[in-house]
Amino acid sequence: MFNLMRNIRRQGFKSLLVCFIGILLTLFLSLYLGNIAASRKELNHLPEVLPVASHITNISGSKSVGLLIDGGLIEKIKATNMVNNLRYTVQLSANFAPETPEEELGYKYIAIMGVNDISAFSLLSAEDIEWADGVAEDFLSGRQAGVIVQENFLENNDLNIGDRVWLSLYSIDYGEKLNEIYYKKIDDIALEIVGSYALNVTQFGEFILPDMICPVGWVEETLQEYDKKFYADSASFVVSDPLKLNDFKAAMRSFGFQPVNAQADSYSLSGFGLLVNDETFVRSAGSLQKNLTMMTVFLPLILLLIVLVGYIASYLVMQSRRSEVAVMRSLGVSQSRCILSLSAENALLVLLGCLVGLAAAVSFTGIGLSGALVITAVFFVSYMLGVVAALLKLSRMPVMEVLTKSE
Amino acid sequence: MGLIEVKDVSYSYQGKYQTIEAVKNVTCSFDEGAFYAIVGHSGSGKTTLLSLLAGLDLPTSGEIYVDGSAMSALNRDRYRLKTASVVYQSFNLFPLLTALENVTYPMQLQGRSKAEAEAVAKQLIAEVGLGEKIWRRRPLMMSGGEQQRVAIARARAAGGKIMLADEPTGNLDAKNGNMITNQLKLLAHERGYAVIVVTHNEELAKQADAVYMMQDGQLTTLAKEGQHESDA
Numbered sequence A: 001m002f003n004l005m006r007n008i009r010r011q012g013f014k015s016l017l018v019c020f021i022g023i024l025l026t027l028f029l030s031l032y033l034g035n036i037a038a039s040r041k042e043l044n045h046l047p048e049v050l051p052v053a054s055h056i057t058n059i060s061g062s063k064s065v066g067l068l069i070d071g072g073l074i075e076k077i078k079a080t081n082m083v084n085n086l087r088y089t090v091q092l093s094a095n096f097a098p099e100t101p102e103e104e105l106g107y108k109y110i111a112i113m114g115v116n117d118i119s120a121f122s123l124l125s126a127e128d129i130e131w132a133d134g135v136a137e138d139f140l141s142g143r144q145a146g147v148i149v150q151e152n153f154l155e156n157n158d159l160n161i162g163d164r165v166w167l168s169l170y171s172i173d174y175g176e177k178l179n180e181i182y183y184k185k186i187d188d189i190a191l192e193i194v195g196s197y198a199l200n201v202t203q204f205g206e207f208i209l210p211d212m213i214c215p216v217g218w219v220e221e222t223l224q225e226y227d228k229k230f231y232a233d234s235a236s237f238v239v240s241d242p243l244k245l246n247d248f249k250a251a252m253r254s255f256g257f258q259p260v261n262a263q264a265d266s267y268s269l270s271g272f273g274l275l276v277n278d279e280t281f282v283r284s285a286g287s288l289q290k291n292l293t294m295m296t297v298f299l300p301l302i303l304l305l306i307v308l309v310g311y312i313a314s315y316l317v318m319q320s321r322r323s324e325v326a327v328m329r330s331l332g333v334s335q336s337r338c339i340l341s342l343s344a345e346n347a348l349l350v351l352l353g354c355l356v357g358l359a360a361a362v363s364f365t366g367i368g369l370s371g372a373l374v375i376t377a378v379f380f381v382s383y384m385l386g387v388v389a390a391l392l393k394l395s396r397m398p399v400m401e402v403l404t405k406s407e
Numbered sequence B: 001m002g003l004i005e006v007k008d009v010s011y012s013y014q015g016k017y018q019t020i021e022a023v024k025n026v027t028c029s030f031d032e033g034a035f036y037a038i039v040g041h042s043g044s045g046k047t048t049l050l051s052l053l054a055g056l057d058l059p060t061s062g063e064i065y066v067d068g069s070a071m072s073a074l075n076r077d078r079y080r081l082k083t084a085s086v087v088y089q090s091f092n093l094f095p096l097l098t099a100l101e102n103v104t105y106p107m108q109l110q111g112r113s114k115a116e117a118e119a120v121a122k123q124l125i126a127e128v129g130l131g132e133k134i135w136r137r138r139p140l141m142m143s144g145g146e147q148q149r150v151a152i153a154r155a156r157a158a159g160g161k162i163m164l165a166d167e168p169t170g171n172l173d174a175k176n177g178n179m180i181t182n183q184l185k186l187l188a189h190e191r192g193y194a195v196i197v198v199t200h201n202e203e204l205a206k207q208a209d210a211v212y213m214m215q216d217g218q219l220t221t222l223a224k225e226g227q228h229e230s231d232a
């Protein structure tokens, strides 16, 4: 080892060359591995950047509200843990109990919507709601017997926040062919008015704007209490792990959901269609995945390339030192010690180059300390593998022949 | 029994298409304190025999004993590090090291301190008749005679008692050749080395205590002038 630094210094240009090779290879490897890491990170963050939203429709995809979605399906979807932000609504109707006779319901109709979150009803946002003291947004995700009432309705019916309204509640049923609406009385029930809301629209297609909004959880509980079946009016959610989109779709298929088919009956109200807005995600994820696979497949080749460069570079550089190695062998330096001291020279130079290359790579890309360590280790091991192979080949020489050949 | 005993040694180069038997059934012995010359035509196997004596190769058959130990059982790197040194026709100094560094090299390999090695090296360089001026010179700045003398100093630095040389005067003029011859002879006679020199140099062969003739891989003893073959 005592000759190490001196040899490096005296090899001058060749030392610089080895160092430079170290810089180039490290830079190249940093960019390559950095690219893989970046793609992997991007792929992992893709679900946040491009969430895959999905909602239930009728079989033709023409309707996504006003559906009959079996409550059991909602429970099944919840149980899969494959979706986030599950939002669903229900529609009820009511009139003021008990004075209004049943046959007049058609025109003294109070539309009630059950939701599990403000966002389940696209026309409503948090600012539009005024809450009674002590009540907050999470009221809608609970099961409390209460409603928030549209401002105009409050005014027209002389009601105030904090009042209790006594309502005859009806669940909506659509008949066998799903083209007739029936109302089925649940009971007369008292509900507390816990807030009011303003709607900025008065008309929204054929959609009936709700006069009151209540927690869907309360509706579910109440229907169960009265032994009536729960049907949701709309349901939407976000796929929690879009990278496992196929698993999700398979699960949904097993529940009876089908991809929408525009040719199918567009009047159907039955909520068996599933619309998944995954095109952008699938396209982006697909190309990322393809790149990632390519780069990963080529990684061993890249490493092999580094081994090869290490081999060729040190073989060529050491070629001119063949007789020096022969003299060492002649003086009794063992082959392994020759290899050790010569690889130490190479190791030092190439590590120096590696550090310079890393410094450059760090300023180009955002590699952290652990990344730099990985690159150093991968590069160093690969390169030195080549060096040691070359030195093995070089030091296994006919010493006498090399030293007696007159130059 | 001699310091080196060569017993029925043969060596063949295994080529791709042919096998060359370079050394054939050689038996001989070399003593401490004696100066040997091996002569013979080019290609007769002299260098090959020397490389076997240096432990750079093992005989294809037969055995070489050094101080009673079989070469094939020795650590041959260690043998060259401690016991036997080789001097070459083309000097073979480390081109990037100074004369002093070249001579200290074997001692530093043996783990001696730099200061101690340098002190010994300076002594050895003085003993081959070179002055302080040479210490910091690299081989390129030395004459052939100087290089070969530094090479002899380096060969001695290891401290062994076997000195092998392959045409040590081959690249030198007569004056320098004679100087090298005399130094090798002194090593044998005054310092107790077994000195074995392969040579074409008749002057050198004349100075030797015993001369072997290599012919087509076979070794025969040549009678020295004024001696009878039976003396050998």
Ligand SMILES: Nc1ncnc2c1ncn2[C@@H]1O[C@H](COP(=O)(O)OP(=O)(O)O)[C@@H](O)[C@H]1O
Pocket (backbone or CB within 6 Å): A398, A401, B013, B014, B015, B020, B021, B022, B040, B041, B042, B043, B044, B045, B046, B047, B048, B049
């Ligand atoms: N490395 C080698 N491979 C094959 N044949 C060799 C090799 N070295 C020497 N020889 C052959 O062995 C014989 C002896 O060579 P060598 O020992 O160099 O003779 P000398 O030193 O007397 O000139 C020659 O015929 C030579 O061609």
Ligand SMILES: [Mg+2]
Pocket (backbone or CB within 6 Å): A404, B043, B046, B047, B048
């Ligand atoms: Mg020869």
